Amino acid sequence: MSDESRISGENAESGTSQENRTSWRGRKRGLARAAALLLAGVTALGGLTVAPVAAAGERDVGGRGGLVSVTSVSDHDAAQVRAFLAERNIAGGTVRYGVRAYRLTYRTVDPYGKPTTATGLLTLPTGGAHRLDLVSDTHGTMVKRTYAPSASEDFGRVPSYLNASAGKAVAAPDYLGLGEGPGPHPYMDTASSVTASVDMLRAARTAAARLGRPLDGEVYATGFSQGGQVAMALGKALEHGADPHFRLRALAPISGPYDxxxxxxxxxxxxxxxxxxxxxxxxxxxxxxxxxxxxxxxxxxxxxxxxxxxxxxxxxxxxxxxxxxxxxxxxxxxxxxxxxxxxxxxxxxxxxxxxxxADGTCDWKPDVPVRLYAGAADTDVPIQNAGSCAERLAEHGRAVPVLNRGNVDHFGSFAVSAPEVARWFGELSSRPSV
Structure with a gap:
């Protein structure tokens, strides 16, 4: 379920040697230092204007999903996005545009329903349509809060950069207690992960409009590992009317612990x-x-x-x-x-x-296209999780394919699947909605 340094060291074809893990950690930390130097120089918003929601304590009127602040965190052209992906052995064939990313701080609720704040990453393409489809990307297990998508330019941003560079907006919640959100992270608490994710969509809708790239309400949901399970739960919530502004368009979780x-x-x-x-x-x-x-x-x-x-x-x-x-x-x-x-x-x-x-995320009948991605050699989240999910969806009247990515481990399943998800979402967006 983790997308941090440990799984990054696993060879996508042959398993989990300690030597590979150690060498990759060193490389990853070097990349992180380079990224930090790059981000230190990023202060402009690429010509886009951000409403001063953080000034003098100003906040949006309203409750959950209310936008507290917007902070620019990265600005890359298409060549830089391809380089970012290539350094992490991720195929960049879908890259068409550069990307601009922003940390959003927004209002949500904790596991007990009490008001709190959370952070997340909104990533926008530098080109393409004026009004954008939205991808929700939910990340895998992270034990250190500064590894969250809005806080670290590393693997947590791969899906955001893949999908944004293909022409979609991407909302990636940090979850509660990660990034700059207060308190501890309620790990694998599905209910609060969903509320934080829905409220991130709301905050993204407000921020994107202020940035001159309004959202059209179509949501394509994906996520890896812990985030795969969250993506299924989020899709279920959206189809059941969690927010009338958003319509689930497709669902493509990767290697989630659904059972x-x-x-x-x-x-x-x-x-x-x-x-x-x-x-x-x-x-x-x-x-x-x-x-x-x-x-x-x-x-x-x-x-x-x-x-x-x-x-x-x-x-x-x-x-x-x-x-x-x-x-x-x-x-x-x-x-x-x-x-x-x-x-x-x-x-x-x-x-x-x-x-x-935490279970029950597959106990529903999706009315949108769904694909479950998994790896046969995954020793973090065994592929049988995807099989169980498919069985439960079938019991509710919906047959869904499990796309076995072959002899790849946990991170390998993500590395080969994430570009395919971005490509599939692009193909679906060119077709009429059902």
Missing amino acids: LEGQEMPALFDGRVNDTSSVLYISYWLTAQNRLHHLYGNPAEVFRAPYASRVESLLDGTHEEDDVVKGLAPSVKRLLTPAFYDRLRHPTGRLLAALRS
Whole structure:
């Protein structure tokens, strides 16, 4: 589910060697430093005018989705976009225009329905139609808040740059507690991920109009890993009328954990998910879900020593993923107490309720084109998740293809699928809406 440095090190064809992971981390950090120097020089808005919504505390009138501020974060011509993608081994055949990206701060609600703020990335093409279709892109697992799309010019921006350079606007929420949003990230809390995503669409609608590129209301939803699951849930919400201004046009999630109870959680124990990812995901999920469902009173009830005393501080949003992994056990069995390990294998009560609160994203009948992308060699989110989703959609009367990208791992499934999604969205936008 992660799109940070660990999965970036995985070879898209052959697996997860530690040597490849380490060498890629060094390359990625070098690219990040170069990107930071580039962004430090970006201050102009490319001739577009931004309304001064951040001045003197001025805010939009209204509630959820109200725009608080707009900040320019990048401005690239088409050649620079192709170079950005090529450096990350992403095909750039759909690139037609340059892109301009902005961090939006907007109003939303927390998991308890209380007002808060969140941030996200709005990316616009420098050419193409005046009135734009909108792509919603929801990102994968991130343990460090500054890896979020609006905060870091790295892999989190690949779908934004791909789709914007092909001629669409792209709204990429950071989610709650990531980017510059306050508080901890409620990891894998589907409900709040959807509200943050819908409110990001609303904020993007306001910002795009002020930037002179109004949106036409058509939404193409995609997302990777954790974001694939969020994309399915967002599509369901939009089709059920979450906001009358937006009409779902197509849905193309990549390698999402759509079935925690039936597939993803069992895969942590049967070897389908590798040990490093298993430890990271279960630690992140338990600490986040405990704040919502009160799964335990003391970390020592769940985690063995010495991990119980450090797990929550490691997952406070300020640590690199490598540091989190190094600070925890090498396997789930060595991380958890024997009693909780058995409890997790046979969940009941609040633990089962927490799992099921994230499932159900495929329990509906889409009235738009849908494609599920996945990789056969994925040891983070096994391809059986996509199979379960397709089965549930079929039970509701809609047959949906699972596009198996072959012998690719988790990040490999994203690398080969994201350009295809951008191309497919482009093909669909040239056809009449159903």
